[in-house]
Amino acid sequence: MESNILTTVLLPLAIAIIMMGLGLSLTINDFKFIVVNPKAVVIGLVCQMLILPAICFFIAIGFGLSPELAVGLMLLSAAPGGATANLYSHLAKGDVALNISLTAINSILALFTLPFIVNFSIVYFLQSDQVVPMQFKKVIEVCMIVLVPVAIGMLVRSKSQLLALKLNKPVKIASAVFLALIIILAIAKERDHIVSYFQEVGIAALVFNLLSMVVGYFIPRIFNLGKRQAIAIGMEIGIHNGTLAIYIALSVIGNSAMSVPPAIYSLIMFFTAALFGYLVNKGNAMKETK
Numbered sequence: 356m357e358s359n360i361l362t363t364v365l366l367p368l369a370i371a372i373i374m375m376g377l378g379l380s381l382t383i384n385d386f387k388f389i390v391v392n393p394k395a396v397v398i399g400l401v402c403q404m405l406i407l408p409a410i411c412f413f414i415a416i417g418f419g420l421s422p423e424l425a426v427g428l429m430l431l432s433a434a435p436g437g438a439t440a441n442l443y444s445h446l447a448k449g450d451v452a453l454n455i456s457l458t459a460i461n462s463i464l465a466l467f468t469l470p471f472i473v474n475f476s477i478v479y480f481l482q483s484d485q486v487v488p489m490q491f492k493k494v495i496e497v498c499m500i501v502l503v504p505v506a507i508g509m510l511v512r513s514k515s516q517l518l519a520l521k522l523n524k525p526v527k528i529a530s531a532v533f534l535a536l537i538i539i540l541a542i543a544k545e546r547d548h549i550v551s552y553f554q555e556v557g558i559a560a561l562v563f564n565l566l567s568m569v570v571g572y573f574i575p576r577i578f579n580l581g582k583r584q585a586i587a588i589g590m591e592i593g594i595h596n597g598t599l600a601i602y603i604a605l606s607v608i609g610n611s612a613m614s615v616p617p618a619i620y621s622l623i624m625f626f627t628a629a630l631f632g633y634l635v636n637k638g639n640a641m642k643e644t645k
Contacts, residue, residue, distance in 0.1 A: 369533035369598050371504040374462075376526040378508020379519045380441065381455055395450075398575050399457045399588045404464065406574075407592055408432045408472050410566055415480070418559040422480040424552065427613035428559065429476035431600045431620055433469040435461030439530075439625075440594040447632030449586030457591045459505070473608070500602075533598075552615045560620040561627070568593035568631045586635055594628055597621035 411432035415425035436458050444454045512519035572589035576582075600617035604610055 367500050367602070369530070369536075370500050370602060372526060372533060373504075373530040373596075373598060374500070374502075375504035375508040376523065376530055377441070377455070377458060378505035378510075379512055379523050379526060380451075381459065381505065381509045382512060383509075392453075394578070395453055395575065395580055395584045395588070396456055396460065398578055398580065399453070399571075399591060400460065400464070402571055402574055402588060403436065403457070403461055403592045404468055406570055407567055410570070411563055412476075414559050414563050414566075418556075418562075420480075420556060420559060422482075423610060423612040424556045424616055425480040426473065426476045426610075427600075427604060427616035428556065428563065428620075429480075430469075430473050430604060430608075430613060431595050431597065431617045432563070433465065433472035434596045434600040434603075434617070435465040436591040436594060436596065440590045440628075443594060443628045443632060444587045444590040447586050447590065448583060448636060449590055450581075450583040451587065453584055453587040454591050457588070461591075462505075462596075463502070469603070473603075548612075549615070552612075553619060556616050557619055557623075560616055561623055564593060564620060564624050564627050567595075568627065572631075572635065582635070586632075589631065589635070590628060593631065594624050595620065597624075 408429065411429055415428050420428065436454070440458065441451055441454045443449075445451050508519070511522065568589045571592040572585045575585040575588050580588075595617070597617040597620055601614045601621075604614035604617065
């Protein structure tokens with residue numbers, strides 16, 4: 356697919372802004388949480404990197420998705436948690452420090468696990484031996500777009516916490532605006548097929564989203580993690596970095612149809628995440644009113 360303003364300017368800029376916003380909320384001390392309490396991090400990573408792709412794989416088969424849409428949904432499953440998960444976790448009274456640690460680790464590990472999952476999906480669903488590799492140049496490009504803004508955000512916070520706090524709100528607003536614009540443009544590129552795409556992948560994306568949050572919340576509870584940590588993991592693996600998935604589909608793989616599942620999922624997850632946050636805190640709210 357030919358380069359355009361969406362793939363060469365808007366998407367990288369949106370990811371950079373979102374990741375810088377994440378960096379503004381990070382300090383070196385936040386990463387000490389990984390050493391102090393590795394159990395929650397390990398459970399979160401297992402859910403994100405092993406269980407979710409497996410669930411997504413069977414959903415794609417079960418719903419009989421077309422090959423390109425199936426690969427697009429698998430691409431989304433391999434994408435790390437989105438920075439928006441931190442905000443939703445905070446609103447739902449989750450463990451935001453855990454969210455921050457998981458988002459940071461997932462963003463790094465995904466650079467290596469995502470190509471494997473995507474290539475496997477292409478081989479299986481497209482039934483082709485012509486694997487589309489994530490070229491080393493593209494991997495470095497994605498790495499720079501993800502990690503450098505995080506480092507800049509952390510540097511700003513380390514130099515001036517007051518400035519970081521002042522920048523936090525406008526950066527979050529800019530992130531939301533860019534994400535909305537990206538989704539609109541990604542859908543517009545496939546406007547002739549969007550109705551049929553939504554009919555074909557909309558329910559599958561919704562089921563995957565709901566199962567992601569259910570798995571993210573109840574598996575930690577089974578392993579005796581606290582409710583705040585379970586909420587954090589549920590949000591982390593339920594709110595994917597759709598912007599990054601769309602960028603990879605359009606710019607790295609060069610297939611606009613594969614960007615449709617992440618775009619539709621990104622629309623759905625904002626509503627389901629709000630409902631999830633309300634439900635997991637409903638009992639506490641009722642107790643407080645008594």
